[in-house]
Structure formats: structure tokens, C-alpha cells
Amino acid sequence: MNTERLIQMALDQGQGVLRLAPAWVPRSFCIPGRRLKMHPDDLYAFGAHRGGIDERWLSSTTKADNGPETTPDEGLSHVVMQDGRTLHKFLLRDAIDVAGRAIIGPRLMDEYNCWPAYSKLFDNKGPLPHHMHQMEANAQAVGQKPKPEAYYFPRQLNNHGGDFPYTFFGLFPGTTHDDIVNCLRNWDRGDNGITALSQAYVLQPGTGWDVPAGILHAPGSLCTYEPQFASDVFAMFQSLVADVPIGWDLLVKNVPLERQHDLDYIAAMVDLPGNMDPDFYRHRFMAPKPVNPQADPQVEGYEDLWVAYRSPVFSAKETTILPGRTVTLTDAACYGLIVLQGHGTLGAWQIESPALIHFGQLTNDEFFVSESAARSGVRITNPSDCDPIVLLRHYGPGNPDLAL
Secondary structure, eight states, rough: OHHHHHHHHHHTTTTTEEEEEEEEEEEOOOOSSOOOBBBBTTTTTOOGGGGGGGEEEEOOOOOOOOOOOOOTTTTTTTTEETTTTEEEEHHHHHHHHHHHHHOHHHHHHHHSSSOOEEEEEEBBBBBBSEEEEEOHHHHHHHOOOOOOOHHHHHOGGOOOOOOOOEESSSTTTTHHHHHHHHHHHHHGGGGGOGGSEEEEEEOOTTEEEOOOOOOOOOOOOSEEEEEEEOOOOOEEESSSEEEEOOOOHHHHHHHHHGGGHHHHHHHHHHHHHHHHHHTTHHHHOOOOOOTTOOOOOHHSEEEEEEEOOOSSOOOEEEEEETTTEEEEEEEESSSEEEEOOOOOTTTEEEEEEESBOOOOOOOOEEEEEEEEEEHOEEEEEEESOOOOEEEEEEEEETOTTOOO
16 A cells, blocks of 8 residues: 555544554663653663663654664654554654645645654653753754753653752853853863752743753753654753763764864853843743633633743643533644543544553554644543543644734
């Protein structure tokens, strides 16, 4: 069966909503926090030398960049389509290459010629190193795109806070380029002192943060939902985290070869004015905001909240369908979604939030809603008399519904 026919069958089967398989990603510099519902026997399914699985990428057409042993489809979402007794799986990226206008709509295809966003669930037992994602010019220098991102801390995945539920953001006002260079110069002396130039903030479940490219941040140990632009560039600026050394290679992973020991070049990748914003909290913290402040959830049957809304290149909502209610969600743009809680139906699909997932196991908790289906409206029924359905939904650039 040719690819185009298979994609059309998948769209028809889901009435414009594609079912996706989980995409798991290990990180060699992380210890899993065990809140992604991954079966404990499978946390090191890629091999212990690759690190534990502490990320699940959602509606992703972006390949993970995890060094030479990265698997061919690492980080990439697969569409799942059942044809009688035959189960077909193919990459969401390939589907959009072939039928992008039917899936993500003409607006995004004409401007980006791809799905230029994705989200992930990130789950680490401890903190990550203070790091940043390259801005436009530095990302282009290695053939990549910049990666602004946002954080949201779902209550459903944070029954405990991990070892360090605080995140360092930015740099103290008055920090200089030379201060950063000195930290880089001290890389092999243990703690290079970069977080001494920064401030840690307490992480609160049910809230989030906006993190533009070029901003240093050391994510804390809450399980985190991360909508972001479609890229996997980063540079680690902290040499020692929880007494574990961080290799220089993770600092220069996305630095041109001839610049990988040029401390001035590396330090200049940091957006100094953005990092030293004296109103950083006010400009970057995100409390949820109602999509429609006049709507009464008890009347409408659901509550819709913006949880990522400061970036022009992505946005995200938390949507709660009340017990015993049927609603129709209408959006102006395509989106990816994950079911965090509850069970029921979403259009043609049965949906449920699993309790435990084996590596390679299919689930009924992740979907991609095409633009035409989003505009027509997706009908969701919650048959429970007590348990809500909770969805997280992420959108790409220029979401026409985002007008805050």
C-alpha cells in the first residue's frame, strides 16, 4: 500500500485525528524521576550506557540529538493505523511531508513546510545543569533552529517533587561577559560557579515559565510539560551538578568545531540583557489563564486554560472535561494532545490515561488533531461520574486563538 493511501486511511479512520505511539528519549546526563508511567523494568531500554528514559516527546517531527548512538527514529512520533488485523505505523514527519496541508493546514505548511513545534514530558530525579538553547544566529551556525520553550508542571505527574524542586533562571543584574568566561575557564576545577551568578525559584505545580532562546536555566526536579519550537539544540554551562561532572562536549555540542574552545564565542551565545532582566519573574512566570474568562465550566462542561502563552511560536492549554459531560472543542489551529487523567472518547477514538507503560507498548493517550478537525470541532465524552478527563494540548506558531 502506498504511503499517500495509508495516510489518507489514517485520517479517515480518526475523522481527522491521528493516533500516535509513545516516543521515548533517554538522556545520558539524567536520572529518571519515575513519574512518566514507564515500567520500572524498561527505564534503561536503550541500554544503561545511553542513560535512563526521562523524556517522552509528543507529536514530534524533530529527531533527538543524543550523539552518535542516537537511534534512527529517536524522538520521532509514529502514527498508528489499524487496518483489519494489520497494524501500520509510520512517522508523523513523513505524513506531514506527504499530506501536510491536510494535517497541519495551509498556513503552517506555506510558512514552515513542516510541523515546527512539539512538546515533551521531562522527568528528572534531580536538577539539570544551567544551560541555554542557542538563539537564531548561533543555531544557524551549526545548521539548526533556535529553541524557545516553556514549562508547565502538571499536578497529575507531580505526586512528589524529586530531589530539587527549584529552578535557576537567568543571571543577576550586573553580571558581565567576563564573569561567564571565567566560569568556562574554571570548567575542570569542579563546580565552575555559574549558578552563583543566578537565582533559584520555587516550582509550583499547576504553574509554568516561559524560557526564550539564549536564557540560562537549570530545570528543577518537578515532572515538566515542555511545549517548544522544533529543535534540540543546547549548551550546558554548568560543570558539576549534584557532584556529577558534566562533560565539555555537552557545552559545545552545538558550537562550530573551530569555536569549541573559543570562550568569548561560547559566552556570547548567552543573551545577557534577557538573562539580567530585573523583572524576570513578572515577564517569564506563567499562572494559568482562562481561554474564555466569561465561560462557566459548570455550564460549558469543561474548563480551558492557557498554560503557555508568552511565546509567538508555540502555545499550550490544559483542558478539563467534567465528569458525565460531552463537549465539543473547536480550535483555529492543529494541535498535539496527551491525556493526563480519565477515560472516554475523543471523536472516533477511545481515550484513557494508562497507569503503567512498557517500552514499545501502544497507548490510547496521545493524538494529533488536524487543522480541519480542530476547526470542525472534536467531540469528547466523559462517561465517568467522578473522574475528570484532563488533556494537555500544544499548538504551533501564530495560533489565531491566542490573543492575550
